[in-house]
Amino acid sequence: MGQILTVRSRGIDDVERVWRQFVPGARLERADPRDISFSWSSIEMPHLSVVSYELGASVHSSVHVDEQLMACRVVGDDLRIEAGGRSIDPRRPWAASDSTTEAHWTGSARVRALVFDRSDAERVARIATGDDRLVLRRLDPAPRDRDAATQWERSFAHVSSSLATVHDDEILAAELHRHALLTTLSTFSTPYLDAVERARQRTAAPRTVRRAIAFMEEHAREPLTLEDIAAASGISSRGLQHAFRRALDTTPTEYLRRVRLSGAHHELRVGTAVSVADVARRWGFSSASRFARYHRDHYGQNPAQVARMF
Template sequence: MGELLTLESRDVGDVEETWHRFVPSAVLQRVDPRTFGFSWTSASLPGFSIVRYQLVASVQASIHPEDQLMACRVASRGAWIGTPRGDLNAGMPWVALDGPTTARWQEKADVRAFIFDRALAEEDARRLTGDDRFALRATTIGPSPVSRDVGSHWERVFQHAAGSLFAPTQPDSAIIEAELRRHALHTTLAAFSPAFRRALERTAQRRAAPRSVRRAIAYMEEHAHEAITIDDVAAAAGISTRGLQYAFRRSLDHTPMEYLRRQRLAGAHAEMEVGTRAPIAEIARRWGFASASRFAKHYREAYGRTPRQTLRGD
């Protein structure tokens, strides 16, 4: 899924060269090469990268992203994270935006990061909130998570995304990739931006016309087989994501995500009805279900039989 890169090296130059591909502002300022070891894994999607690397060495490094939003965690017993506004809690994830961030650790560290194209992330944040003025800057997103609980949740979402995107044997699914990127961005913004959380709680379009719902339904029925997200559906319907969710609840008593899932189940059902030799897990993934067991559960609820029974013609 995405563009997968793995690298193992004992060459100090490989660290900075590899980091520059993802964060051009990254600089290694002090590296102790005596026990150096470097293990890197990353996956790149349009406008988004996920990175995890282990570095065995005493290191000081800095980044100063301008066109990017980067959320990171340096897991090391001796880690220190500093910004011009003060030191950060090295036991928690942090965000680098509009200013230099310096990290230092002793002996070894496990580094993990989400890296977003800033302009695209800002555009997505505006669609999510329905606020066309929302901007990603130091006044709307802070370097530290709003609480320890949401910081821990960010870590769990990272592990989930890494488990999906770092698995080279999984078949490609643009639908799942789009949802993973959306989930990573939503979690990052919710964890570090009180302004984003407040904007989500406001519903700009509380009197959404049923016409918006009809436009959304038509768009989902036409594009369910593509890598669309609820944000794309809302944009096609001319409404914010929050407004669309409210309109669906009011008009249909379920969420737009539930409707999109039904459309994708119907697509998978039609594919199996006409006959296919593809494994069920492959069909599920092609229609946006990362878990074959969850696909089977939803399918059985919708059609009263299992996917395997459908394939057998039972």
């Protein structure tokens, strides 16, 4: 599912060539060709690319995205970031959407970036907020505050390290993609945040909850997100969360975990599993130890005990 790319080079032309595979509007305006060192690592998913690279060179670069959204963090010497003629705090991540962003540094820099397909991001954001007219333009390039910036850094570290091992698992990759996108849209002042503030759906018929449950049970082994469940239920994800809290005193995500736990438990009982870890992964649990804890809390037995009994 995910495509991993690694590049090691000492040629300045390789820098722009590789970068533009992921962001066509990226440019190296100026670069010192002496003593170049370039180390690139990326994971390309449908609608998301996770990029990390180190570039040893004094550089003036620019990026302009049109059909994409990008959030980036650069760590370097004598670093300056400007977006639309505005200076951005180089100690924090920044977002690129409609205006050109320029970066200047001397010596070397480490770059981390999340690049999203804009149309897919808008689809997810519309379902999450219930606003079918939401358009992801006019993103403020600077994060809302220090805590939001810190949260984005943590999210990038979690997503990049997790995708390195589970990029071929559709369920887990979809969850990581959603987490990366919504964290990014919450880090900066975006139309998504405005729509979340406007969304005050507090009423939903129990039929909505029943529809969501039926959808979860039918699609539990697929890469299911909260937005998928909400769309199938005819309500925003925020409204669905309130409906579940009122009707069942739980969340849709917690309920989905129970459905998957039940399916995994049944598979262990009928003896079709190769291993407990196999079952856990098949039902969307990234950690076998975490799956074992959930199973033990719910059924009072370790999953390995159940597998041996049957």
